[in-house]
Amino acid sequence: MSRLQVVSGKGGTGKTTVAAALALALATEGKRTLLVEVEGRQGIAQIFETEALPYEERKIAVAPGGGEVHALAIDAERALLDYLQMFYKLGSAGRALKKLGAIDFATTIAPGVRDVLLTGKVCEAVRRKERSGRFVYDYVVMDAPPTGRITRFLNVNDEVAGLARIGPIHNQAQAVMRVLKSPETAVHLVTLLEEMPVQETVDGIAELRAARLPVGRVIVNMVRPELLDAADLELVGAVPRSSVARSLSSAGLGGARRGGHAERLVDPLLAQAEEYAERYALEAEQRAALAEVDLPRHELPMLAEGMDLAGLYALAKELRAQGVS
Amino acid sequence: MSRRPEPEHAHDPAHTDQAPSGGPARSARPGLSPAPVLDVDPLIEDRGTRIVVCCGSGGVGKTTTAAALGLRAAERGRKVVVLTIDPARRLAQSMGIDSLDNIPRRVKGIDESAGGELHAMMLDMKRTFDEIVEAHADPERASAILGNPFYQSLSAGFAGTQEYMAMEKLGQLRARDEWDLIVVDTPPSRSALDFLDAPKRLGSFLDGKLIRVLLTPAKVGGRAGMKFLNVGMSMMTGVLGKVLGGQLLGDMQTFVAAMDSMFGGFRTRADATFRLLQAPGTAFLVVAAPERDALREAAYFVERLAAEDMPLAGLVLNRVHGSEADRLSAERALAAAENLEDSRIVDQEDGKAGLRNSPDTYESSAGSAAETATPEAPGTPAQDVAPDGGSPATVDDTDTDTGAGVGSADEVDAERSVDRFTAGLLRLHAERMRLLSREQRTRDRFTALHPEVAVTEVAALPGDVHDLTGLRDIGDRLAANRPELPEASA
DSSP, X not given: OOSEXXXXXXXXXOHHHHHHHHHHHHOOTTOEEEEEEOSSOOHXXXXXXXXXXXXXXXXEEEOTTSOEEEEEEOOHHHHXXXXXXXXXXXXXXXXXXXXXXXXXXXXXXSXXXXXXXXXHHHHHHHHOBOTTSOBSXXXXXXXXXXXXXXXXXXXXXXXXXXXXXXXXXXXXXXXXXXXXXXXXXXXXXXXXXXXXXXXXXXXXXXXXXXXXXXXXXXXXXXXXXXXXXXXXXXXXXXXXXXXXXXXXXXXXXXOOSTTSHHHHHHHHHHHHHHHHHHHHHHHHHHHHHHHTTXXXXXXXXXXXXXXXXXXXXXXXXXXXXXXXX | OOOOOOOOOTTOTTOSOOOTXXXXXXXXXXXXXXXXXXXXXXXXXXXXXXXXXXXXXXXXXHHHHHHHHHXXXXXXXXXXXXXXXXXXXXXXXXXXXXXXXSOOEEOSSSOOTTSOEEEEEEOOHHHHHHHHHHHHXXXXXXXHHHHOHHHHHHXXXXXXXXXXXXXXXXXXXXXXXOOSEEEEEOOOXXXXXXXXXXXXXXXXXXXXXXXXXXXXXXXXXXXXXXXXXXXXXXXXXXXXXXXXXHHHHHHHHHHHHHHXXXXXXXXXXXXXHHHHHHSTTEEEEEEEOSSHHHHHHHHHHXXXXXXXXXXXXXXXXXXXXXXTTTTSOHHHHHHHHHHHHHHHHHHHHHHHXXXXXXXXXXXXXXXXXXXXXXXXXXXXXXXXXXXXXXXXXXXXXXXXXXXXOOOHHHHHHHHHHHHHHHHHHHHHHHHHHHHXXXXXXXXXXXXXXXTTSOEEEEEOOSSOOOSHHHHHHHHHHHHSOOOOSOOOOO
């Protein structure tokens, strides 16, 4: 089991939710996980229903069985200032740089530099040990940038190679790449059973593989329950309306005659079934497309009541049941 | 009024020949916070509307909304160009813009009888940036910039470059004045607001204090009055050199020096685009799905647009689930489904018992088991249901029997299978109603906070949109002014 679990996915697929659920799932039996976000969105705080996270590691949840989830929202500017402080003891000169806009410049305009700082901080947390020699965190889960940018983000070495051929940034990038390309890391992609997210997932996996980054699992999120099976679907276009009306009526939903309560339900209910059938067929196509990438695939249910803290624990339980942790 | 084609929409009864101005206003919603209805037809038909910007968080259907609006406007007589950022492959192909060449292409297959045209293009951010450089620097300097690793990194990867280039392209298209309506899709930012901030941020970097610091060693030399300042600056560049590596700093300085002539231009252009977005001919549409995160982003955006004096036309709420049977609650549907299933289980147990006890009297018993599963479609499912019911020949016999005689036993069986199916319909409806009430709560939270924002709801489609027919359908749904979700029950 890789100690650094990177979670990416197309926008709108719920990658932050899945990352949070995974962090909870991995925090079993006294284990400690660190959940990290790198895009300054405060998505973790929203999911765990806490106030905005500062740039420091803090415990945000306790998992069943005594495990702990800690969280960190990495801020690239602060990471650079810390880094300057650590290596150069800059003190007030750091503040002067910030005032000039140099920090902003370095962390924003030079994308490689920013990514090295973010992934560098994550890798530091992965490798950090207590005095006893035990790792501080058993697992680190990163809520990473979306699928379209993930390879570039993780492949910091290539990214800064053109910019910094020597010097501390270069060295930092080398160290980061050693962790990211090792079996210590697994990159998971979150998708929905819809055409665009699946296409992006398939493309993303190809890019990650080409860059020799370790791809982990495909996690299909928000899967709707299967309420009509293949036999039912055969009936959708064929069943006589009157018999459905009689059946509804016998279930206590009013009269089956023309204009009766039950009879008026027939068309809307059959229309919903037709939509379901269409979606069912499309989802089967997407599952087939995902099967071709040859990775372990997991499915998480759509939560009827929407995402909340209780839902998060339910997803974590599901992930654990599916053997992800 | 401009003529438009009427595609067939058997499933969309609300789509009628309603006057584009809205007809009888449906905005009179009961409840505590009646949200005004967003009427898109008057917006896109108004010749004064020159730019429509579709914004919102990722994955809510911005691109599709932009394309559908563009198509609808064109078929109503406007000369439209749609600037898309990252369209789905098949949608781009159907519009003929799958080659990423940064040139607007005329879309074929639309109804131009009202005098309109539809052009579409896909943004190539690197190319747009390259073109700016080539247009604003002499060839020698341009090639120095284009070859600089710093520039390459900036033009391909800076988180705000795409946003900046989208705005740049918008400015260019507007300046060409070949179209009377420009519909813009915005990049899939980590946050919907990036798209407003990035141009300013990039602009301020490119002519900020730091740039002057970096330029100093190369430019100012040792002018007397600047001496004190120079000491500070060389210390600063010294520190930067140490941190970033000398070669990196060198590249950065070369880059900055080469770009120097363009900095003023960047700021001016960013400012001009910003003003363009505030101009009266511009309308913003915030696109969202009825989900907590998407609507939270939408709310931020609404507030931000107000703060920046940018004109918001309204909210497009995509992927909304409605139901024609919304008077039947989830609870009642589930209870009814249980009723049906309870009686079915009792019946089926009888049938199976008969089947197991008397494998040779297949004519009645085995027939009933197969019937229970598939009265309309004999074949594989029947075999699934009665694997232990006898030889395959038995099942085959049953199938032929089905067509032959309609005994009262068969009728009972058919009824049972319909009951089973109907129970499925009811469970499906219950799921729909739960989803619907969640979406309703999410929407109501938004409208309570922003009652002034006009809303149009677009029903969820089972699949993706790939072609002009699909886009037309979305356009009809956008303009139908039909609330999909029931009113707040307050």
